[in-house]
Amino acid sequence: MRIGEVAALAGVSVRALRYYEEQGLLVPERSASGQRRYSHEAVDRVRFIQDLYAAGLGSKAVLQILPCMEHGGLTAEMHERLLAERARVQAQLEALTATRDKLDDVIRMGRENHAGQARRAGQAARATAS
Amino acid sequence: MRIGEVAALAGVSVRALRYYEEQGLLVPERSASGQRRYSHEAVDRVRFIQDLYAAGLGSKAVLQILPCMEHGGLTAEMHERLLAERARVQAQLEALTATRDKLDDVIRMGRENHAGQARRAGQAARATAS
DNA sequence: CTAGGACCTGACGTCGACGTCAGGGGCAAG
DNA sequence: CTTGCCCCTGACGTCGACGTCAGGTCCTAG
Incomplete structure (x- = not known):
C-alpha cells in the first residue's frame, strides 16, 4: 500500500506516518522511485502506536515496546x-x-x-x- | 501563605503557581510590597488543578470548571x-x-x-x- | 503528451505547561 | 548594615507530535 491509503485506513495523517518512520517506529519498503510501500499489517501497527501515544507513552518507550509485536521475542x-x-x-x-x-x-x-x-x-x- | 510554601505543600513549582495565576486559575491576594498571599484552601485547589491537567484537560477547560469549587453555583x-x-x-x-x-x-x-x-x-x- | 493528484525531502511553525535566566526588591537575623 | 533567602517581573527556551509550506518528482487517466 502507499502512504495515503495507510493514513486513511489508520485514521492518521500522512505526516504522522513519515514521523513514525523518522522515529524508527514503522519503516516501510521503498519502490524503485523512492515511494514508501507499506505492508498490510502496518495499519494495525499504526493503530497500536496511536493507542500507546494516547496512553502517554513517548516515542522512546514505544520504540522499545513495538519490536516484540512482529518479532515475538x-x-x-x-x-x-x-x-x-x-x-x-x-x-x-x-x-x-x-x-x-x-x-x-x-x-x-x-x-x-x-x-x-x-x-x-x-x-x-x-x-x-x- | 507565601508562594514557596504553597508550592512545597502542593508539590508543584513556584513557576507553576505563577502560571496558574496568569491563566486566571488561582489569583492570590497581594501584600503591600506586592508579594502573593495565598489562602489555605489554595493548596487543595492546586492539587485539583493538577488532577485536571493530568486528566488531559487544558487551562481553558479548567478555567471553566474551577469557579464552581468555591462559588458553588x-x-x-x-x-x-x-x-x-x-x-x-x-x-x-x-x-x-x-x-x-x-x-x-x-x-x-x-x-x-x-x-x-x-x-x-x-x-x-x-x-x-x- | 499533458494535466493533476499523490508522493518526495527539507525545514520552519505550533501549542501547552511550564523551566530557566537576568536583573532587581523585601525582610528577618546577626 | 549586610548577609542570605525568598520574592518580584519580564522574557526567552523546551519538548513532543505533529502541521504546514516550498519546491520538485511520479504516475495514471484522457
Whole structure:
C-alpha cells in the first residue's frame, strides 16, 4: 500500500506516518522511485502506536515496546520496559478514575445547589481533598 | 501563605503557581510590597488543578470548571462543560483500559514465547486489533 | 503528451505547561 | 548594615507530535 491509503485506513495523517518512520517506529519498503510501500499489517501497527501515544507513552518507550509485536521475542530489557509502562498506565488509570469521581461529585453538588440552594460553598473543595 | 510554601505543600513549582495565576486559575491576594498571599484552601485547589491537567484537560477547560469549587453555583454553560469533560475522561479511561489489556497480552505472549517458543509472530499484531 | 493528484525531502511553525535566566526588591537575623 | 533567602517581573527556551509550506518528482487517466 502507499502512504495515503495507510493514513486513511489508520485514521492518521500522512505526516504522522513519515514521523513514525523518522522515529524508527514503522519503516516501510521503498519502490524503485523512492515511494514508501507499506505492508498490510502496518495499519494495525499504526493503530497500536496511536493507542500507546494516547496512553502517554513517548516515542522512546514505544520504540522499545513495538519490536516484540512482529518479532515475538522479549529481551529482558523490553520485558522490564513493558512492566514499567504497564505500571504507569495502571497508575494513570487510577488517577483518572479518581478525577472522574471528583467531577461526578462536582456535578452532583451543582445539581443539589440548583435544587436546594446549599449554603456553604467550601464543600466542593473539601470533597476534592481525598 | 507565601508562594514557596504553597508550592512545597502542593508539590508543584513556584513557576507553576505563577502560571496558574496568569491563566486566571488561582489569583492570590497581594501584600503591600506586592508579594502573593495565598489562602489555605489554595493548596487543595492546586492539587485539583493538577488532577485536571493530568486528566488531559487544558487551562481553558479548567478555567471553566474551577469557579464552581468555591462559588458553588453552576451556570448552564459550566454544567455543559462539566458533562463534556466527564465524558472525555470516561472515554479516555476506556481507551486506557484497552491499552493496558493489550500490554498485558504482549507481556503474556512474551512469557509464552520465552517458555514454549511460539512459531508465528503475527499473533501479537492480531491480538491488538480489537 | 499533458494535466493533476499523490508522493518526495527539507525545514520552519505550533501549542501547552511550564523551566530557566537576568536583573532587581523585601525582610528577618546577626 | 549586610548577609542570605525568598520574592518580584519580564522574557526567552523546551519538548513532543505533529502541521504546514516550498519546491520538485511520479504516475495514471484522457
